[in-house]
Amino acid sequence: MTTDDAALAPVRFGVLGASKIGREKVIPAMRASPLCEVVAIASRDEARARAEADALGIAHAYGSYEALIADDDVEAVYIPLPNHLHVPYTLAAAQAGKHVLCEKPIACTAAEARALRDLPPGPVVAEAYMIRHHPQWRRARALIAEGAIGAPTHVHVSFSFFNRDPANIRNRLAYGGGALLDIGGYAIMSARLLLDADPVRALAVIDRDPDTGVDREVGGLVDLGAGRRLTFAVGTQRAPGQWVRVEGKEGDLVLDAFPFNARADVGNRIRVVRAGEECIEEVAPADQYRLQAEAFCRAVRGEPAARDALTGVDSALVTLRTVDALFRSERTGAFETVG
Known part of the structure; x- marks a missing residue:
């Protein structure tokens, strides 16, 4: 943490889902940083959300992802859901004005991810390549x-x-x-x-x-x-x-x-x-998860260099186009163009 970081208000995160990577890696890393505050967690099972909130020291628990996204106290949403849910909830959160840190891959295909290009320009949307x-x-x-x-x-x-x-x-x-x-x-x-x-x-x-x-x-x-x-x-x-x-x-x-x-x-x-x-x-x-979360928080607070260090939608699309080409190659047995 730098001297400049000390002047930044912590970003208030809500977490969609009680996944292992969230429970064991990302949430503890966020809670260890003065730049982050995890204020809510959601599960489709409200009892599970409450249990995870109690275990992790999180104030609010929700029985639906939509309820967490609607919480005005949540500034940013971390999404460690199964891959096929990444785009729908990234869209829902960003359209509600929330910043989004989504686990990789941000989508299952490049075609699916292209919908994210039409998001409003305000929210920071990043794919969680912590390395x-x-x-x-x-x-x-x-x-x-x-x-x-x-x-x-x-x-x-x-x-x-x-x-x-x-x-x-x-x-x-x-x-x-x-x-x-x-x-x-x-x-x-x-x-x-x-x-x-x-x-x-x-x-x-x-x-x-x-x-x-x-x-x-x-x-x-x-x-x-x-x-x-x-x-x-x-x-x-x-x-x-x-x-x-x-x-x-x-x-x-x-x-x-x-x-x-x-x-x-x-x-x-x-x-x-x-x-x-x-x-x-x-x-x-x-702790690469803490470093990732802090870069994301700096980007949310308006630091251009921090935003450039994240994996944004355009960069995510390059990787997904490559994945698509590899799957096409499985069918054709030949080199496939990435594009």
């Missing part, structure tokens, strides 16, 4: 910009976990489940951040669960133009793991200490290999 606020990612980008590995040409990403529970929203096709929407966006965002470019075409090989129909393993090749590319593998039914490797013309940069699910109490590291020598740079612990 871009973590110091390890900011430092990795700075190292690449400084020429630590020469011109970057290739990003490799692997991200996986094991979950075969058919009742889990990640395994429900109608809810926007599957590996590509759940964690594939991290691979795409990694390339966009580290190569400073956007995808132009994409190719995918996808394996689907025979029982649920969701994509459980996705291998992709994404062309970002000018000789820059992303290769990735994301899976929801294999051993947990995550790493990012950037190849440059003069060396490599590796993030292999939880680049996506960084713990707030454990430091991270960046490995740079150049001319046969390895340099390891330690990164101090940081």
Whole structure:
């Protein structure tokens, strides 16, 4: 928190849904920051909303999402609902004059997300890609910009976990489940951040669960133009793991200490290999959810630089267009244009 931050009134948040990421990560991070105040939570089950409010120290509980959105004391809405509900409630909240921080993906398809472009200009609407606020990612980008590995040409990403529970929203096709929407966006965002470019075409090989129909393993090749590319593998039914490797013309940069699910109490590291020598740079612990919430609050309070640091609707659309192209490639077996 900076001296300037001390002059900012905290943003009053309402939370739609009692999801695990909200309960365990985002709400505690918000409550730890003087820039945020979580004043309400809603569930379709009012008893559950009340129980979660009591457990998390939140004053108001609602038995419907609409009732929370109508609360005049709520300035901003955090949405960790299942993917297929993101656009409807982002629209409802923003049209009611609320600022919106929505979990990724902000929509299931680019076509669905385009409705968000027509929102009134006042509310801040952002997709919750918390990694871009973590110091390890900011430092990795700075190292690449400084020429630590020469011109970057290739990003490799692997991200996986094991979950075969058919009742889990990640395994429900109608809810926007599957590996590509759940964690594939991290691979795409990694390339966009580290190569400073956007995808132009994409190719995918996808394996689907025979029982649920969701994509459980996705291998992709994404062309970002000018000789820059992303290769990735994301899976929801294999051993947990995550790493990012950037190849440059003069060396490599590796993030292999939880680049996506960084713990707030454990430091991270960046490995740079150049001319046969390895340099390891330690990164101090940081709560990326708190940093994300604080950037959002600064944007709400009118700081242009903070708004630029968020993942807005236009940026979200780039990632979703890439996801759409990868799914089209599943059907055609060929490169598909991102657009």
